[in-house]
Amino acid sequence: MRRRVYQTSPGSRRTCGDPVAVDPILKNGLIITLVGLVILIIGYTRRESRSGPLLMWAGVTTMIGVVVYYILRNLGI
Numbered sequence: 001m002r003r004r005v006y007q008t009s010p011g012s013r014r015t016c017g018d019p020v021a022v023d024p025i026l027k028n029g030l031i032i033t034l035v036g037l038v039i040l041i042i043g044y045t046r047r048e049s050r051s052g053p054l055l056m057w058a059g060v061t062t063m064i065g066v067v068v069y070y071i072l073r074n075l076g077i
Helices: 024-045 051-075
Strands: 005-009 012-015
Touching: 024 051
Parallel strands: none
Antiparallel strands: 005 012
Protein backbone atom coordinates (compact mmCIF):
# COMPACT_ATOMS: atom_id res chain seq x y z
CA MET A 1 0.00 0.00 0.00
CA ARG A 2 1.40 3.39 -1.00
CA ARG A 3 1.42 6.25 1.50
CA ARG A 4 0.11 9.54 0.26
CA VAL A 5 2.45 12.49 0.59
CA TYR A 6 0.90 15.88 1.22
CA GLN A 7 2.62 19.17 0.51
CA THR A 8 1.57 21.37 3.46
CA SER A 9 3.87 24.30 2.81
CA PRO A 10 6.87 24.93 0.58
CA GLY A 11 9.74 22.73 1.63
CA SER A 12 7.80 20.55 4.06
CA ARG A 13 6.46 17.12 3.29
CA ARG A 14 4.49 14.89 5.56
CA THR A 15 2.81 11.58 4.93
CA CYS A 16 -0.70 10.60 5.83
CA GLY A 17 -0.74 9.40 9.42
CA ASP A 18 2.15 11.52 10.67
CA PRO A 19 1.33 13.57 13.76
CA VAL A 20 0.77 17.27 13.20
CA ALA A 21 2.57 19.67 15.52
CA VAL A 22 0.20 22.10 17.22
CA ASP A 23 1.33 25.59 18.15
CA PRO A 24 1.53 25.70 21.98
CA ILE A 25 -0.14 29.11 22.08
CA LEU A 26 -3.01 27.77 19.97
CA LYS A 27 -3.28 24.72 22.24
CA ASN A 28 -3.40 26.91 25.36
CA GLY A 29 -5.98 29.18 23.74
CA LEU A 30 -8.16 26.20 22.94
CA ILE A 31 -7.89 24.90 26.50
CA ILE A 32 -8.77 28.32 27.96
CA THR A 33 -11.73 28.62 25.57
CA LEU A 34 -13.01 25.19 26.60
CA VAL A 35 -12.66 26.13 30.28
CA GLY A 36 -14.66 29.31 29.58
CA LEU A 37 -17.31 27.21 27.83
CA VAL A 38 -17.57 24.87 30.82
CA ILE A 39 -17.91 27.87 33.17
CA LEU A 40 -20.64 29.25 30.90
CA ILE A 41 -22.50 25.92 30.93
CA ILE A 42 -22.28 25.66 34.72
CA GLY A 43 -23.52 29.24 35.04
CA TYR A 44 -26.43 28.56 32.72
CA THR A 45 -27.52 25.54 34.73
CA ARG A 46 -27.37 27.66 37.92
CA ARG A 47 -29.05 30.71 36.37
CA GLU A 48 -31.71 30.89 39.10
CA SER A 49 -29.17 31.23 41.91
CA ARG A 50 -27.03 34.29 42.62
CA SER A 51 -23.84 32.69 41.30
CA GLY A 52 -25.32 31.72 37.90
CA PRO A 53 -25.15 35.09 36.13
CA LEU A 54 -21.68 35.71 37.55
CA LEU A 55 -20.45 32.37 36.19
CA MET A 56 -22.04 33.06 32.78
CA TRP A 57 -20.37 36.48 32.70
CA ALA A 58 -17.01 34.94 33.63
CA GLY A 59 -17.32 32.25 30.94
CA VAL A 60 -18.23 34.69 28.17
CA THR A 61 -15.50 37.12 29.25
CA THR A 62 -12.93 34.32 29.19
CA MET A 63 -13.85 33.25 25.67
CA ILE A 64 -13.97 36.83 24.35
CA GLY A 65 -10.61 37.51 26.00
CA VAL A 66 -8.98 34.68 24.05
CA VAL A 67 -10.42 36.03 20.78
CA VAL A 68 -9.21 39.56 21.54
CA TYR A 69 -5.76 38.21 22.45
CA TYR A 70 -5.42 36.43 19.09
CA ILE A 71 -6.62 39.49 17.16
CA LEU A 72 -4.11 41.73 18.92
CA ARG A 73 -1.36 39.14 18.48
CA ASN A 74 -1.97 38.93 14.73
CA LEU A 75 -2.05 42.70 14.40
CA GLY A 76 1.28 42.92 16.18
CA ILE A 77 0.09 45.17 18.97
